[in-house]
Amino acid sequence: MLYYLLYPLHTTFSVFNVFRYITFRTIYASLTALLICWLLGPWMIRKLTERQIGQYVRTDGPPAHKSKTGTPTMGGLLILFAVVTATLLWADLANFFVWMVLLVTVGYGAxxxxxxxxxxxxxxxxxxxGRIKILIQVGIGLLVAGLLYARADFDTHVSIPFLKxxxxxxxxxxxxxxxxxxAGTSNAVNLTDGLDGLAMGPVTVAAATFV
Structure with missing residues (x-):
């Protein structure tokens, strides 16, 4: 959105020329998402606590995890809101692939x-x-993959690591x-997130490849 509002002004004010660079918009989109989480996080935690929406710990889990019972959960809503808002503000919304990523993100978030x-x-x-989860995830994957394949200019070649x-x-x-x-990536992250912070390392490394 900001790309279309501010970049056209670069003919008058050269400073707005920075909006053409994806690196600039990526950095500020990340900062925007961080700011949203920082501002709304405490409020959301209070609301979740007031409504007694807390973490459920399985009885067969490690004893040390019992102390986490009642910890506010459903924080993914805030993350999803922050990511989608930042993307809509800073991304090139004419880019077809941006909408495909948003479709997967919002669909799986739902x-x-x-x-x-x-x-x-x-x-x-x-x-x-579980069966319904898998069916929905596969359905979203098929929809996105089908839309990509339907594009006349889409290249179906895939690169193999270490074999250029x-x-x-x-x-x-x-x-x-x-x-x-x-679908596999989504479930891999979900399974990896069984312990506190365990998924953050792989997610950070994977996300950094797109920066």
Whole structure:
């Protein structure tokens, strides 16, 4: 949004020329998301605490985790809001791929919200059944992969790490490959996040590759 509002002014004020650089917008989008979390985080924690929306600890978990019972949860809502808001403010909204990433982010975020809602609000210990989660995740993956494949200018070649000369063209199989990567990555992070902070390291490294 800001890209379209401020970049056209670069013909009059050269300082606005920085909006053309994706690195500049990436840095400020990150800072915007951080600021949103910093400003709204304490308020959200208070509201979650008031409504007694807290962490449920499984009985078969480590004894040390018992102390976390009642810790405010559903913080993913704040993260999702911050990321989407920052993206809409700083990204080039004419870029098709931006909307594909947002579709996956919001779609998978909605699955997580429903799961937490069922467990924390409705007090259903199982939350959203695993089979339904997988079906929705695969469905979103198929939708995004199909939209990508449908683009006439989309390249279905994939790069293989450490083998620069090899870039096989998957053709229509790219849809299945992309779906597996999207759904698999989401579940990998979910499983890795079983312990406090365990997912943060891999997520930070993975996210840094896009900066």
């Amino acid at each position: 699955v997580g919200f429903v799961d937490d809602y069922l467990m924390q609000i409705k007090k259903e210990t199982r939350g959203l059944p 000369q090899m870039a096989p063209d998957l053709g229509w199989a790219y849809i299945h490959f992309a779906t597996m990567v999207i």
